[in-house]
Amino acid sequence: MSGTLVLVRHGQSEWNLKNLFTGWRDVGLTDQGTAEALAAGEKLKARGLKFDIAYTSALKRAQVTCQHILDVVGQSGLKTIRDQALNERDYGDLSGLNKDDARKKWGEEQVHIWRRSYDIAPPGGESLKDTGARVWPYYLHEVQPHVLRGETVLVAAHGNSLRALIMALDGKSGEEIVKLELGTGVPIVYRLNADSSVAKKEVLEG
Numbered sequence: 001m002s003g004t005l006v007l008v009r010h011g012q013s014e015w016n017l018k019n020l021f022t023g024w025r026d027v028g029l030t031d032q033g034t035a036e037a038l039a040a041g042e043k044l045k046a047r048g049l050k051f052d053i054a055y056t057s058a059l060k061r062a063q064v065t066c067q068h069i070l071d072v073v074g075q076s077g078l079k080t081i082r083d084q085a086l087n088e089r090d091y092g093d094l095s096g097l098n099k100d101d102a103r104k105k106w107g108e109e110q111v112h113i114w115r116r117s118y119d120i121a122p123p124g125g126e127s128l129k130d131t132g133a134r135v136w137p138y139y140l141h142e143v144q145p146h147v148l149r150g151e152t153v154l155v156a157a158h159g160n161s162l163r164a165l166i167m168a169l170d171g172k173s174g175e176e177i178v179k180l181e182l183g184t185g186v187p188i189v190y191r192l193n194a195d196s197s198v199a200k201k202e203v204l205e206g
């Protein structure tokens with residue numbers, strides 16, 4: 001057995017609550033989102049997890065979630081790397097629009113394709129495949145080496161950047177991964193083997 005990788009989607013953001021396409025727009029957490037981030041920290045603390053390094057995106061909803069978790073586990077000053085490679089999928093021209101208004105304008109089916117197809121990008125934005133093309137190499141070069149050295153690594157990021165990671169870790173197809181809905185503030189704990197295959201995966205729900 002090698003190291004441990006903990007993935008956490010940020011807590012509820014102001015725009016999750018308002019039902020707006022968010023992407024790279026930099027919005028904060030709601031009170032509920034803050035509570036979810038703190039609860040994620042409590043779950044990890046209850047398991048006795050101590051991190052060696054943390055990674056997060058260039059967006060504050062993930063950064064603040066990361067910091068809340070580190071505060072709860074008693075590691076407020078832990079080295080934390082912020083990189084836009086871990087940012088949410090860029091929603092392009094849809095960013096800032098209300099998801100229901102978009103359905104009225106373009107139809108349910110088109111909006112569903114933009115939100116949950118694997119390789120069709122929304123206008124001016126990224127498909128999940130495009131997101132994976134930046135997230136996965138970053139993970140392989142920057143994050144995974146720590147895990148393979150036996151360290152425990154926290155990655156606080158976003159619904160779609162984490163989907164892209166989970167797709168590769170779990171060996172899922174594009175069609176399968178778009179059906180996976182990640183809860184806000186729900187830690188996913190992977191134990192990796194020395195050859196980087198997954199030894200164990202646990203989703204800390206509830």
Ligand SMILES: O=C(O)[C@@H](CO)OP(=O)(O)O
Nearest residue numbers: 020021022023088115159
């Ligand atoms: O708005 C977004 O950036 C994402 C994540 O909240 O939404 P979706 O559920 O459409 O992937």
